[in-house]
Amino acid sequence: MSVTATRRTPPESSGSRVGRPGAVWTLPALLFFGVFAVLPMGLVGYLSLTAWDGLGSPSFVGARNWERLLGDPVMHQAMGLSVALTTLSWLVQTPISLLLGVWASGPQRNRAILSAIFFVPLLLSTAAIAILWRALLQPDFGPLGRLGAFPDLLGGSTTAFLVIVFVTAWQFIPLHTLLYQGGARQIPVSLYQAAEIDGASRFGAFWHITLPQLRNTITTSSVLMVVGTLTYFETVLILTGGGPGTATTIVPYLMYESGFEGWEMGYASAVACTLVVVATAVSLAMVRFTGFGAMRSTREGM
């Protein structure tokens, strides 16, 4: 332990010339980020102040798109749906992936085999998953429908929404399980051995050692989950097309629909700006309030 500790602090005298490459090395990354992220974002901000149908040149209309955004019942509904989808997804995915991840981190061979099978959805593309589930759930010709009378889940407003929650969970739980598995394997065995000597139960060890030790993993996984769900889009497009009616039109889908079906690029840009601001704010807030940004070690005192 002591050897690594001394190596970690670099000797002050040898100067920073050796350790840090010149600023010019960041140029490609900066250029890439600038051209593909900052510039488009700036353009979208400008477009949100214009009316543009994708042909000809945008014409400046001031805050008209933003006024419409504030009064648009579909946008209000979309905001509500996005919040509900994010919350529900987090509530469903976090406990399941945490428990599965901790379980899968055990050394037993059967666990390794089962987790390998369980991670299969990770290998499928989102589009394939959505098409697969839509075919499965088709009430007349789907395999479930052939077995007997099967309710038209994608045809009802609430059920269609729940199907989306379920399918995203099915798709993403393996990824988060993987995160938790990695996190749980990092926990030093000595902690559990100490707890065992102190007479802690298995549940007690989970509650007092595993959970606190996984704090940073929970934050990472939650930020990925929340921001991912806020900007999630493909499953909705393929599974429900925002429908029935507008029952599953979440904010990213509304953006797509007004942009690439209605060809109102100005309005779609206003929706996009809202999404960028909200998603950034939420992830910043999460990182801040969980103390993740400070990167406090979970091994203090060890």
Next chain:
Amino acid sequence: MTTLRTGAAGALAVTLATALTACGGGDDSQMQVWMYQDSLAVVQKDAVERFNEDSEIEAVVNEVPGDSYEDRVRTVMGSNDQPDVFFNWGAGNIRPYVDEEILLPLDDLMESEPEFADSFIPSIMEAAEIDGTQYGVPLRGTQPVLLFYNEAVFEDVGVEPPETWEDLLGLVDTFTEEGITPFALGGSETWTMQMWLQYLVDREGGAEVFNRIEAGDPEGWRDPAMLRAAEHVSELVDRGAFGDNFASVSFTEGAASTLLSEGEAAMHLMGSWEYSTHLDQAPDFAENDLGYAPFPEMPEGEGDPANVTGNPTNYFSVTADSEYTEEATEFLQMTDDDAYVQDMVDNGEVPTTTDAEEYLDDSPNPEFATFQYELVQNAPHFQLSWDQALEPEVSTAMLNEIERLFTEQITPEEFVELMAEKP
């Protein structure tokens, strides 16, 4: 050392920039003809082959998958990669391009080749006329929406296809009692539901109701005929006319047509291409048991029962910036050639040329072809599908509200109000 690093970074930046500008594509040495990809496009591909035999330039057909056709065209039209000739639906579908002066006016062609101009049914030419100028030439057969039915199912139950609205409601009850879905409806695509509403509005109030909306007057949605039509929709849904699962049934994936051919549904309101769909998927059924009828009369309605709705046809338009406008107009004139018309008829289409009747005997199903031809020829008004007649920002919102009406998320009154108040 530093110079080497800067050099490497610089080289990378240059490579990146070249890669970016090198994007895009399209070959300028060929005349690009964009087609909607489906089984009917062989006619246009053959035409391009014949064109290439006599022409100094080479034309190529670019078949774009149907699902994304409109998006692709719209995107490419905003770029420098425009096709020279492209397939479209006329009316609201090309109006945005006309407004941006992207399309070549075809009035010169019409004036210099009067014989060509007069070879098409006038009401069909009209749908590609924007503010008095011709921008498109018919390229396909006509596609009216018809009421298809399963003759075997009708025989088993012992009923006749509906002639009036009363008949239709009676049939809904009869089939529901028999445990058969009265109408197949591919509700996962909204345009299938739109077909019902556009016929009902036409039967209730005539062509004027939608003409007013198309002219840009949102008050047109408050027309009493619109409300009555929306109420008919509600009534049908309430009575179970479309079964319980229609919201998840897809037309493009074949589910709706399969329900009809397997006898799980008795009728299907669909464009005339339903016939070729069955000929492809269930040939036995198409030849023996597929019946067809016009949309029933509405005895108290103001609309002419002879009116039809659907797609009068599809059109070829030419882009104004094309290097090959001359060759493209030459190409357009092939669409009334004997060989072209014959090709369409052999493929089961009903051409929109005035002399098409002479060819119909060669059709794989002359009876069906003649039925369609006469229906269209005798129709005082051929209503173009609403979502193609209106500009995209209105039609997108409209399709959503129609879906909400069918899935009972809004009442007929709310439907009318919501549509009238769209920005």
